[in-house]
Amino acid sequence: MSIENLIVLLYVLVLASYVGFELIAKVPPTLHTPLMSGSNAISGITIVGAIICSGPLPGEFPLSKILGIIALFFATLNVVGGYVVTDRMLQMFKKKK
Amino acid sequence: MNQQLLTIIIQLSYLVASVLFIIGIKMLGKTHTARRGNIYSAVAMFIAIVATLLVRDVLSYTEIFVTILVGSAVGTYVAKKVEMTQMPEMVALFNGFGGISSVLVATSEYWRMAHDANIAMPLVTGITVVLSVIIGAVTFTGSMVAYGKLSGKVNGNAITFSGQHAFNAILFLAMLVASIFLVLDPNNDIYMYVVLAIGLLLGILTVIPIGGADMPVVISLLNSYSGVAACFTGFVLNNQVLIISGALVGASGIILTQIMCKAMNRSLVSVLLGGFGQGTTAAAGGSASDIQVKEVGVEEAAMIFDSASSVIIVPGYGMAVAQAQHIVREMTELLEKKNITVKFAIHPVAGRMPGHMNVLLAEANVPYDKLIEMENINDEFSNTDVCLIIGANDVVNPAARTNPASPIYGMPILNADKARTVIISKRSMASGYAGIENELFGYPNALMLFGDAKATITKVVGELKEM
Numbered sequence: 001m002s003i004e005n006l007i008v009l010l011y012v013l014v015l016a017s018y019v020g021f022e023l024i025a026k027v028p029p030t031l032h033t034p035l036m037s038g039s040n041a042i043s044g045i046t047i048v049g050a051i052i053c054s055g056p057l058p059g060e061f062p063l064s065k066i067l068g069i070i071a072l073f074f075a076t077l078n079v080v081g082g083y084v085v086t087d088r089m090l091q092m093f094k095k096k097k
Numbered sequence: 098m099n100q101q102l103l104t105i106i107i108q109l110s111y112l113v114a115s116v117l118f119i120i121g122i123k124m125l126g127k128t129h130t131a132r133r134g135n136i137y138s139a140v141a142m143f144i145a146i147v148a149t150l151l152v153r154d155v156l157s158y159t160e161i162f163v164t165i166l167v168g169s170a171v172g173t174y175v176a177k178k179v180e181m182t183q184m185p186e187m188v189a190l191f192n193g194f195g196g197i198s199s200v201l202v203a204t205s206e207y208w209r210m211a212h213d214a215n216i217a218m219p220l221v222t223g224i225t226v227v228l229s230v231i232i233g234a235v236t237f238t239g240s241m242v243a244y245g246k247l248s249g250k251v252n253g254n255a256i257t258f259s260g261q262h263a264f265n266a267i268l269f270l271a272m273l274v275a276s277i278f279l280v281l282d283p284n285n286d287i288y289m290y291v292v293l294a295i296g297l298l299l300g301i302l303t304v305i306p307i308g309g310a311d312m313p314v315v316i317s318l319l320n321s322y323s324g325v326a327a328c329f330t331g332f333v334l335n336n337q338v339l340i341i342s343g344a345l346v347g348a349s350g351i352i353l354t355q356i357m358c359k360a361m362n363r364s365l366v367s368v369l370l371g372g373f374g375q376g377t378t379a380a381a382g383g384s385a386s387d388i389q390v391k392e393v394g395v396e397e398a399a400m401i402f403d404s405a406s407s408v409i410i411v412p413g414y415g416m417a418v419a420q421a422q423h424i425v426r427e428m429t430e431l432l433e434k435k436n437i438t439v440k441f442a443i444h445p446v447a448g449r450m451p452g453h454m455n456v457l458l459a460e461a462n463v464p465y466d467k468l469i470e471m472e473n474i475n476d477e478f479s480n481t482d483v484c485l486i487i488g489a490n491d492v493v494n495p496a497a498r499t500n501p502a503s504p505i506y507g508m509p510i511l512n513a514d515k516a517r518t519v520i521i522s523k524r525s526m527a528s529g530y531a532g533i534e535n536e537l538f539g540y541p542n543a544l545m546l547f548g549d550a551k552a553t554i555t556k557v558v559g560e561l562k563e564m
Contacts, residue, residue: 040323051150067205092456
């Protein structure tokens with residue numbers, strides 16, 4: 001990775017963190033649990049990394065591929081489970097019937 | 098397809114996904130848009146996954162698809178089956194999976210680079226691999242311990258031993274040294290294993306000294322870590338969408354952590370050092386008889402409710418343990434039919450995770466506009482006839498306002514003691530998590546309703562029906 005590239009990524013990191021802080025600062029306590037489980041599902045974005053790492057053809061760096069596939073399994077659990085459970089929770093939040 | 102065009106398509110898809118993640122998380126912050134926000138974010142994830150699959154050779158699709166299918170099936174099954182009362186441990190478990198996934202991705206990428214003779218590992222990659230592995234490992238084992246504690250599989254109390262902090266500090270230093278060696282000599286795997294092993298160990302050691310009621314802070318913090326781990330993995334793989342979504346999660350976790358700490362009037366450091374209440378338990382243990390309490394029976398309690406015109410209910414972790422949320426809702430409806438106003442007062446750290454009470458009561462079909470935050474309801478207690486406290490203790494302890502010697506002094510509490518009558522549904526006189534006496538129980542306007550919350554409230558409802 002070149003240093004220019006690293007700088008760009010740092011820009012992305014700093015700006016995204018700022019956006020994150022701004023967006024979440026005023027979330028009402030009612031939504032703390034869904035926010036947490038919803039953002040937890042988002043952290044399963046490593047699934048993208050897992051797919052990339054599951055890439056190499058068989059025979060080439062077999063351990064990397066195996067690790068990638070295991071990572072993919074856990075990341076999928078995290079992503080799918082996280083979204084489904086958040087949706088289930090949010091579905092229950094109702095105003096007066 | 099033309100390779101360059103493909104790259105452009107993928108990068109643009111990542112951009113779309115990032116924007117959708119941001120919109121989704123923004124919508125998650127408002128009650129009426131939250132569910133759609135979650136769906137937006139799921140769509141973003143789907144776009145990111147499909148775009149990434151485009152990069153891969155068709156040859157390796159099979160394993161990837163099978164893994165995703167199996168993972169999705171298991172994830173959906175677990176998420177559909179879990180009880181709402183088990184939500185805290187569920188979140189901890191999924192969080193841990195995210196952590197282990199980051200560790201494995203970083204390790205996989207490290208292994209490939211370390212064993213590919215054609216690639217010299219750049220310094221930046223070495224550093225980010227190390228960070229990704231450490232934070233991912235701490236997230237994984239830390240979340241697993243939190244899961245164990247919350248689900249009751251592991252003793253939920255603070256587990257401390259002498260020299261604990263020194264031991265952790267030494268481990269941390271050792272990990273730091275190994276990390277430096279790894280960065281300087283990236284092709285030597287042994288350092289990698291050392292860093293990984295210590296990271297996993299530190300995750301366990303840093304969470305075991307933290308007791309049950311501090312769990313809201315720990316879960317929020319671990320949630321933040323899982324985002325930060327994903328973020329560093331993004332640096333390893335030079336992938337923006339990982340960095341952006343990881344940063345969003347990291348920020349949201351840190352904000353929740355701050356809110357939780359503030360609600361307990363404790364610093365993050367003091368929570369992390371753990372062992373809260375250990376010293377005072379012994380000191381307060383002997384004086385349990387100092388407080389003279391008045392008991393109340395179900396029948397009398399029902400009469401008090403019947404003659405009230407306003408009721409505030411303060412739920413706590415005890416309500417979750419007793420699974421009393423449904424019967425509480427039934428009681429609420431019954432009282433409202435008698436033209437009695439009923440509100441719920443929610444302390445930010447009631448329960449074992451941020452917003453725990455809100456989820457439980459939502460599941461029992463209590464409309465969310467009846468759940469009032471601490472700041473908005475505290476002035477109302479003095480104009481309220483009856484305050485019913487169910488399984489809450491420290492969050493209503495007036496010592497937080499009046500007794501500078503109390504370990505919870507300064508913690509914002511619900512002013513339940515100001516209500517004309519306070520009925521406390523409690524199993525026994527045992528002290529709360531902080532291990533301190535609650536002088537409220539001895540107040541002249543306080544009445545103890547002893548017994549399992551679900552059983553006693555059910556009886557109260559029975560009595561109310563006959564009135």
